[in-house]
Amino acid sequence: MSDPYLPESPVEGMVPTLNKTGWMTIELDACSRQFAEYAGQCGGEALDIGCAYGVATLAALEQGARVCACDMEQAHLDILKERTPPADRTRLRTCVGVLPEVEFPAAGFAAVLASRVLHFLSGDAIEAAVAGMYAWLQPGGRLFLVADTPYTGPWYRQAAAYEARKAAGERWPGLIDDYPALLPPGTDPQGHPHFINPLDPDLLHRTCEAAGFTIITAEFLPSAGPRARGNEHAGLIAVKPD
Numbered sequence: 001m002s003d004p005y006l007p008e009s010p011v012e013g014m015v016p017t018l019n020k021t022g023w024m025t026i027e028l029d030a031c032s033r034q035f036a037e038y039a040g041q042c043g044g045e046a047l048d049i050g051c052a053y054g055v056a057t058l059a060a061l062e063q064g065a066r067v068c069a070c071d072m073e074q075a076h077l078d079i080l081k082e083r084t085p086p087a088d089r090t091r092l093r094t095c096v097g098v099l100p101e102v103e104f105p106a107a108g109f110a111a112v113l114a115s116r117v118l119h120f121l122s123g124d125a126i127e128a129a130v131a132g133m134y135a136w137l138q139p140g141g142r143l144f145l146v147a148d149t150p151y152t153g154p155w156y157r158q159a160a161a162y163e164a165r166k167a168a169g170e171r172w173p174g175l176i177d178d179y180p181a182l183l184p185p186g187t188d189p190q191g192h193p194h195f196i197n198p199l200d201p202d203l204l205h206r207t208c209e210a211a212g213f214t215i216i217t218a219e220f221l222p223s224a225g226p227r228a229r230g231n232e233h234a235g236l237i238a239v240k241p242d
Contacts, residue, residue, distance in 0.1 A: 005079050006053055017052055019073050021193060022116060025055065029221045031235035032056045035113040035144040039065035044110025044138060049099065050117030054080035061088040068109070072098045100128035104136045112137055115146040116233070119198045123172040126197070127207055134211045137240040143213060145236040147199040150174045152223060152232035154182040155196055162198070174198035204236040213238035 006015050014025055028036065036056055039046035040063025048057045051069040053076055060067050061084065069092060071077055077094040084092055097103075099117060112133045118126050133143055150162040155176050165173035176182065179196045180189035201218040209215055216237040223232035 003083070005083050015053060017073065017076065021072075021120060022052075025116075025223070028056060028059055029115075029146055029223075029233060029235065031144050031146050031221060031237060032113060032115050033059070034237060035111060035115075035142075036060040036063055036065070038142055038144075039063060039067065039111045039113075042110040042142070044141070045108070046111040046113070047104065047109045047136065048113045048115075049097070049102070049133075050114055051080065052076050054083060056113055056115060057092065058083060058088075061085075061091055064091075066091045067093075068104075069094045070097045070102065072096065100125050100132055103132075106135050107138045107141075109136050110138055110141045111144065112141070113144040113146075115144075116148060118145065118204075119148045119174075119196060120193055121197060122195075123175070123197065126199075127210070130207050130211045130213075134213060134240060139240055139242045141240050142216075143208065143236070143238045143240070145204055145208070145234075145238075146221065147204065147234045148196075149200050149220065149231055149234050150198040151229065153196070153198070154184070155179075155198060157182070166200075166202075172197060172203070174200070174203075199234050201234045201236065204234050208236060208238045212240070214241055 036059035039060040045066045047068045049070045051057050051071050054069055057067050057069045074096050150159045162174045175197045177195045179193050205215055205218040218236045220231040221233040221235040222228035222230045
């Protein structure tokens with residue numbers, strides 16, 4: 001059954017964001033599912049940043065978590081609040097914010113999820129965002145990251161170029177600085193990102209380790225679509241040392 005609060009989608013398993021910056025998956029990937037479970041039993045507040053319409057937030061609330069849901073689009077947060085069961089609303093708070101500029105108190109969260117957000121940032125902004133997440137987490141808190149890889153989206157055609165750049169040692173080998181050129185013919189580029197910076201597990205691992213995290217897992221994840229190949233997303237789980 002379709003969700004009356006969500007916009008119609010031409011892509012199975014995905015919902016377009018209102019600001020055209022990306023898509024929210026209907027089903028949770030393995031990393032986001034682990035976030036929801038951990039958030040429900042960690043005892044502290046969890047942050048879902050770049051939450052869109054709140055698929056992970058709602059799953060965490062269902063597990064009994066307290067969640068701060070943050071997104072760049074107030075309309076997404078309004079829809080999330082409408083989608084939240086009344087019994088869970090007292091454990092949800094929302095705020096508008098954009099990585100890496102958004103700020104939260106140091107050591108304020110027991111868990112942080114940033115799902116399918118980082119690939120919209122430059123390399124420097126990714127490093128700044130991860131450093132911010134390190135500061136926001138309590139000692140012993142866990143970080144959950146999911147990013148699109150070079151093997152999905154309209155940029156998958158340039159996967160071979162990414163692999164060559166990575167082999168040559170480029171720091172951000174997936175960076176594509178003309179994203180609108182990859183859109184299907186006839187697509188209005190207005191509102192779409194100017195660039196895209198798809199990531200892989202190695203890049204997430206390097207960035208988080210440099211920020212001070214201890215890495216638990218870093219691996220490829222399949223998309224939620226029916227033709228998933230298993231490498232559409234990169235997932236990482238890490239812990240801030242005590």
